[in-house]
Amino acid sequence: MAFAIFAVGNTEFRFVVKNEMNGNTTLFITIATGLVTVGAGLLAALVVLLAPGYRRALEPAGLALVLQAIIERSLSGMPIWDHVSAFTWISFFAIFYAIAFALERDFLRSAGLKMTYHARATRKLNATPAAIWAAIAPSQETMRSYWTGSLTRVDARPDWGPEAYEVHFRLGAFGTLVQRHVRTIWDWPHRFSYDYAPVDDVPRRAGVRGRCKAELAKVSDDQVEVATEDEIIELGFGTWSLLWLDDSAQSDLDALQARLSGRRDWSIAGWSARKMAMA
Known part of the structure; x- marks a missing residue:
């Protein structure tokens, strides 16, 4: 740009x-x-x-x-x-x-400058609601179909509260990102919303907390309109600017569309997902 x-x-x-x-x-x-x-x-x-x-x-x-x-x-x-x-x-x-x-490196965040990234995106996709749900809703049932290819484990954690889950993502060759997901809406295959935060809760994980929402509206027998909303809190300016420049919400839908259609994925989100999943 x-x-x-x-x-x-x-x-x-x-x-x-x-x-x-x-x-x-x-x-x-x-x-x-x-x-x-x-x-x-x-x-x-x-x-x-x-x-x-x-x-x-x-x-x-x-x-x-x-x-x-x-x-x-x-x-x-x-x-x-x-x-x-x-x-x-x-x-x-x-x-x-x-x-x-x-x-x-977000050194300004350590000095107290914290930003919230908020993004919305909408796209009509040629797929069924069930297929799209399987690609974007992190759950025990979607570990093999989740679009990033890095979802490895989802465990219910009633000790954390109702609708709380421990979710594991592969993070490169040797790392694992462990998140706490609290579902506020989970209406298969129409809409979901969940809050997420790192389980280890250390400063270097401070950027991976926020809220993820999606709504699926059937347009025809083979087409669905997907509306997503992402809110990530406590970001440093560097991470915030990179997400903004990459237009992350639209890039996520580019990657999803490529995955569902079987085409090669040229998106930034797809590239990042492959690095994360080591695919």
């Missing part, structure tokens, strides 16, 4: 064209800017599709190019800027990437 700023980064290119070419250059500038924008967009799309783990580098790359362009245009009369363009971009990229990396 932010990588489209790449086009703005060609300010110095347009500046040179305007000052060194004769005649009407408006059309040439428009075409050149359009080509750069399309090229940058395609490059960003390829990174997201083929190497999604590096998508966080797109924003620093675009911002670094913009800052480089502003400085070079402002100081274009100084000969030194004719020789250090690559160096300045690399320097700015390193600075912005370091800032993004630090924010993603």
Whole structure:
């Protein structure tokens, strides 16, 4: 998304064209800017599709190019800027990437900055309500069909309260995420809502608590409208921004749609799920 700023980064290119070419250059500038924008967009799309783990580098790359362009245009009369363009971009990229990396570590959360991520998404899917329920409702009956492929255990825990469950997710090659789920609505196969929180309740798990809701409305014999709502509390800014940039709720439905239709899953959510499940 932010990588489209790449086009703005060609300010110095347009500046040179305007000052060194004769005649009407408006059309040439428009075409050149359009080509750069399309090229940058395609490059960003390829990174997201083929190497999604590096998508966080797109924003620093675009911002670094913009800052480089502003400085070079402002100081274009100084000969030194004719020789250090690559160096300045690399320097700015390193600075912005370091800032993004630090924010993603959520150190501001330790200082008291906690945010709530709230997302809604709706999609019409060609599947039955029972098939969709089996893919998105975590329960003992759906461990094999749950869409992330990482659900490994669901145990009723009446000692925690009514409708309370201990839910285990595979977390990479050796880890396990254990959550406490409390179901507030569980109406198969129409709607559900549950609150979740980490069982171990340590600071590093503080981002995995919130509420998950879904409603399934049958549109026709082979089509269902799915409406989801996610609320995640006590997030640091880095995690919050990554969820927002990834449009996580829509990405989850992209992954679900691919799974139900048997197509290859190109979504960020699907990639994250495969990493979590080691699939």
